[in-house]
Amino acid sequence: MKYGMLKRAAGTLLAAALVLGSLTGCSGKGNESASNGNTKASDENGAEGDGKEQAKGRFLEEDVTLPIVFGNIFDMKKLEDGTIRIIGINGDNGTKTVWDSKDLGANWEKAFDAPKEIQDEGNGYVDYAALSFDGQSVWVYNQIGDGGITHVLYLVDQEGNGSVIPFELPAAEGEAFSTDNPIENLIMRIGFLGSEQLLIKDMTGKIFQISVVDGSVKQTYDFSDAEDAHEIYVVGNKILIATSSEILIYDGETGEQQQTEEALQKSVAESGRFDAVDTIDAGEGMYYLTSGGLYHYKFGGTVMEQLIDGTMNSLGAPAFYPIALTMLDEENLLVAANDINSSSPGGIALLKYTWSAETSAKPDKELRVYSLYDNREMRQSISHFQKEHTDVYVNYQAAMTEENGVTVSDALKTLTTEIMAGKGPDLIILDGMPVETYIEKGILKDLSSVFADSGNYFENILNAYQDSQGQICAVPARFLIPAAQGGSTYYTPGEDFDTFTSKQGVLEKMIPEVTIEKFWYSCGASWQKEDKTLDVEKITEFLTKLKNAFGEYDNSTEDDNVTKSMSEGEIVNELKKVSLSYGDLDLAFGRYKVNVGLLGRLDYGMMNAVNEKLENGDYGLMPGQVENVFVPSMILGISSKAAQPELAEEMVAYLFSKEAQKVSQSGGFPVEKEAFKSVIDGHEYETNMDGLVGVAGGANPDERLDYALIPTPEEAINKLTSLVESLTVPALEDDVIKDAVVTQGAKVLKGEITPEEATDAIMQKVNIYLAE
Amino acid sequence: MMVRRLFLWFILTALAMLALYPVLFLVSGSFMGKDELWDYLGAVVSGSGGYADFPLLPVYPTLRHYVQIFLDSPEFFVMFWNSMKITFGVLAGQLVIGTMAAWGFAKYQFPWKRGFFLIYMILMLLPFQVLMLSDYLVLDRLALTDHLLGIILPGIFSTFPVFIIYRFFREIPDSLLESARLDGAREWQLFWYLALPIGSSGIIAAMVLGFLEYWSLMEQPMTFLKEKRLFPLSIFLPDITSVEQSGMAFAASVITFLPALLVFLGGQDYLEQGIMAGAVKE
C-alpha cells in the first residue's frame, strides 16, 4: 500500500518535471518552434491512427462574366427546359431585357427585350419583375401621371409578347401621403406561384394571390399588423413568409397556414434572414441563402445542412445582397447579387459555385486576422482574397461586438496573453491599440519588404509609422482627414488655430465631448515633448482657445439629442460622431456656423453638397496646433510571433492592391492613388441618365438636402488630391491620453471647470500612464 | 452607563443600516420599471442635467426584469451553471486536497515543514496579476485554456483553505491521537474518524469562504476564458449605460447575490466556530 502511494507520488513528480521542462523550453525561440512542430506531427499521427483522412470536398466560387453590364437583375430562374433565364435592366441604355443561357451560365444570349410599353422611361419606371419556371415574366410598371403613381402589371410570355393583367390593388387604408403626389398603394414584391398565379405584396404588408389570366384574387394573406418586414418565397406549392425572426408556411392551393417547422425557425434564429430560395425537387426540399452561406432543408426534417460556409467566400461579405439563387443541380449553382464591391462595373454580380470533390473541405492554411472593432473593408477583402487563394481560410475575429460588452482594456489583455502563448493572430488591425508601444516592444514585424517595389501610393501616408532605420512595422491602409467647412462668414480655408478659435462662439451648439475629440486629432500630435511627457502649456492653450470658440454651453439642446438617441435604444457609434457628415445637416440648416470633423470617402459627397448650399461654402484642413495632420485608419501590422508570416504578408500586399484599396465601406480614403481617385470621382454616376438625386434628411422632416449625383469635376479632385499630398503628421493615436482629454475637456466646454483645472486633471492621469 | 450603552447601540444600528443600504438599493432597483429607472438615474447614465435620485422603494414595482432574465435570456442560465460548476468543482476538490494538506501540516512532522508552510502563506497572499501570464502559459501547455477546468484546477490547489483548516486541526489534542493510535487506529482512520468530524465546522467555514470567493471570481475567467458560453455569472454585467439594460443589471445583481447570501447566512455559525477555533488557546 505504501509502495503504491510512493509510486504514484513519483509519477506525479515526474509529470511536474515534464511540465517544468516544457515551460522552460518555451524560453528559447528555437525550442519553441520545434515543440510546435511536435504537436502538429502528433496531431497528424492521431488522425492516421483513427483511420480517417481530412474531409474533402467544397464549393468553389467563380465570377460569371455577363455579356452586358446589368444595371439591375430582377430575377433568375432555371426554366423547365434547362435554360437559365435572367430578366433585368441593361446598365448601358436602360433597356429592360431578357437573357438566356443554354449551357448553365457559361454563354449568354439575348432572348428579347421587354415590350415597348414597359420600356417607356418618360412616364414611369419598372420596380419589380419576376420569372416563372416556364419562362413567363411579370413586370410591375409604375406609371407616373397627373393622378399620382399607378401600377400596371404586364405579363410577358415566353417569346416576349406582353399583355396587361387586369388587377388593381385596393387603396391602402389609413396611410397618409403628401397631397402633391398621391399614391394609393404600391406593389412592394411580386413573384410567381406556379405559372398561373402571382403573389403580390402591397405597401401595407397584405399579400394577394391572383390569377395571371384575369387578375382575380384567389387568396389574401394579411400581415398589415406585422411589425417586421417580410419577404415572400415560393417553394413548389408552398408559400414561405420570411421575417428576420421566423418562417411561416402556407399551402398555395388552399391558402391554409401549415404547421411551422421547428428546424426552419431555429435556422432563422441562428443564421439570419433568408435572402434567396430555390428548389430542385418540386418543393420537397429547398436551398436557401443567408449571410451564413448556403443551406439545404428537407421539409419535415429536423436539421439544416450547411453546404457552403459564407465566411469562406463572398456570401458572407458585408455588402453582398443576394437577388436570386438558381440551383443548376446538386453540385452547381448560380447566385445573382447586388455587390457594390464586386469586380463588375454596375455592382451586379453573377457568381457560380461548383462542388470540387478534390479540394479539402476546410482550407489547409489558416490566416488569423484580429481587430478590436469590426472592419468592413477587411471582411470584404477577405472574401476576395479567399477566392484567389482557395487553400487559405482567413479567420477574422473582431474582439468588440455590440453584444459581448468587452472593454478595450480586457480585449487587449486577452490579445497579449494569446500573442505571448504563440496562439495570437497573424495579422492585426491596430486601430484603437497602442501602436507606438507595440512597435517599441517588438510585437510587430517589419513590413518594408512588402512595399519594396513600391506602388503608386501616397508615400506620406504609407510611411506614417516609419522609424529612423526605415522599418515600417505598421502601415495604414486607409486614412481620414481632419477637415473644416463653412461659409465665408465664419470660415476661411487654411486659417490657423489662433485665428479660428479667436472667433467667439464659432463652434457653438456643438456637442462638447465630440468637439474636443475632433480637435484632439488636429492638436494632440503637438503635445508630446522630446522626453515623452506632455506639454502643459499646449494643453492649457488648447482648452482655453477651444472654450472661447465654443462659447456658452446650452445644455437644453443636448438633452434632446441624448433623449432621442436613448429612446431609440441605440448609441450612435463613435466613429460616426467624429465624422464630418455628422454635423453636415446642422451646418446646412444654420444650427452650426461651421462644421468640423474627420473627412472620409463617405463624407465627401455630402460635404460638397452642403458647401454648394452655403454662401461661398468651402472646406480645408481642420485648424489645429499642428498643421497637415491626417488620421491613419485600418492600420495593419503583422505579429512578430505569427504562425503564418508569409501568408500575412501576402494579405497585406493584397490589401494594398488597387482592387482591395477600392473596396470602400466607411473606413476612410484609400492610400493607393488610383483607387483614391476612383472613390471620389463619382464615376458610378456617369451612366446616371435619370438625373437621380441623393437625399439626406435629418431628424427634422422638413430638412431635406437634395444633391445631384454627378461625376466630380476635375478641379475638385485635384484640390482634394493636393490636400492629401500636403499631409505630413499622423495624429497621435493614444486612447488613454485621448480619453483623459475628452473627459476633462468636455467639462471645460460645459463651463464646469477652468482650463487650468482640466489640464491638471489630464496631466495627473496621463503622467502615471507615461511613467509606466 | 445605560446612556452610553444606548448610544453605542444607536451607532451600531446606524452603521448596520449603512452597510445594508447598497443591498437595498440593488433590490429596489431591480423592481423598478425602465422608465422609472431612467428618471432616477438618467443624470449619471447619460450625462444629462440634474442629479441622480433614488428612493428606497419603487413607485411602480414590476417583475419585468426578472421575467426578462429568466425567460428571454438563455445565456443567463448558461452562466449560472458555469458559476455552479466552477464553485462546486473547486469546493469538492478543496474538500479532499485542502483538508488532507491541512491535516498533514497540523499533525505531522517532516523536514522543512515551516518552509513549506511559509510558501503556502505567500502563495495565498500573492495577487493574481503577478502570476497572470505564466499561469496562462502553464494552462495553455496543459490545454486547459478556454476550459472550465482551467479555472477549477488552480482553484482546487489554492492554499487558502489549507490555512483556515490547518489552524483548526491544530486544536485536536495530540493525546487524543496518541490514544487512538494505541488502540490500533491507522493514520487514515485518524483522519477519517477524528479529524473530519471534529474539524467539520472549520472545514465548513473554509467552504463558505471558498464559495464566496469562487462565486464572485473575476480575474481568472476574464483571462483564461474566451468563449462566451463558458463565462460565469460573476463577470456578467449588462451595460448600465443603456436604458434597456440597466434594469437587467440590477436584477442580475440580485440573482447573483442570493445564492451567496444564503450560503453565507447559513454558514455563519460555522464560520464563527470554525475560523477561530485554531486561534483560541487555553
Next chain:
Amino acid sequence: MHRKRKGTRISENCGKFKKWQGFLWILPSFFGALVFYLLPYADVVRRSFLGAVDNRFVGLVNYRIILDNTAFLLAVKNTVRFTLICIPILIVLALVCAVVLYQSKYGGMIKSAFLMPMALPAVSVALVWRLLFHSQGLLNNWLEHLGLLGKDWMNTPSAFWILVVSYIWKNLGYDIVLWMAGLAGISENIYEAARVDGAGEWKCFLNITLPNLKPSFYTITVLSFLNSFKVFREAYLVAGDYPHESIYMMQHLFNNWFRNFSFDKMAAAAVIESLILLGLILLLQKAWDSGVE
C-alpha cells in the same frame, strides 16, 4: 509491503523515508500548487531577468528600471498607505462592534446585516458605487439638499477614502464574526474570578479580553490583509485602468504593464512584491509566536 506499526517507534531501516511520511498528506496539494502556482512563479522570476518580448538576458536591469519608475513608486506608496490605514481601522472598529454585540442577545441580527456586503458580487458593488459617487450621483444630490457643494468624488483625493470606506464596509461583518468567535473562546470563569477580585468592566477588557484575543489577532490580520487586495476589483470596475492617482494600486500597474507587453518590469515588480510579503509574514508569525507563549 511495509506495514504501519503501532505507536511512535520508528524502524531503523526506513527512517529516512519515515521522516517524510507526514509529507504524503500534503503531496497532492503540493503537487497542484507546484504546477499551478510555483511553476508559474519560477517563470516570473526567470522573466524578471529577461527582456520583455525578445527574452534576452538582461541581468538586474529590470529591477533598476522599476526602482526608478515613478508609476511603480506611486503604486507601492498607495498600496502601503492603503494597507496601513485601512487594516488598523477595520480591526479596531470590528473589535469594538464585536464586544458590544457579544454582550447582547440581539447581536446576531445586526451581525447578519454587517455580513451582507461581503456576499455582494464585485460587479454589483461597482454598479452602486458608480451611481453613488458620480459627479451627478446620489451623494452629491444629498449634499445639495443639505446645502453643501458636491464634487466628482472618484476624480479627487477623496477617491482614496471612498476605497477605504468600501473596504471597511465590505469586510466589517467578516471581522466582527472573527472577533466574536475569539471572544467566545475566552472562558467565562476567568471573568468571574476577576470580578470577584473587584475588577471593573474596563479593567476586565484590558487585562483579560485583550490578551486572550492575541492569537485571534494574527488570523484576523492575515485575512484582512488578504482581503485588502480584493478591493482592487471594485476600484478597477468603477474607475478603470487609470483611476485618480491616490488609488492607483499595484494591481493597476500590473494590469497596465501586462496589456502593454512590459513583462520584464512586471516580473521584477512581482518578485519584489513577493519578497515584501515574505518579510511581512515572517514578522507577523514572530508576533504570533510570542503571543502564543
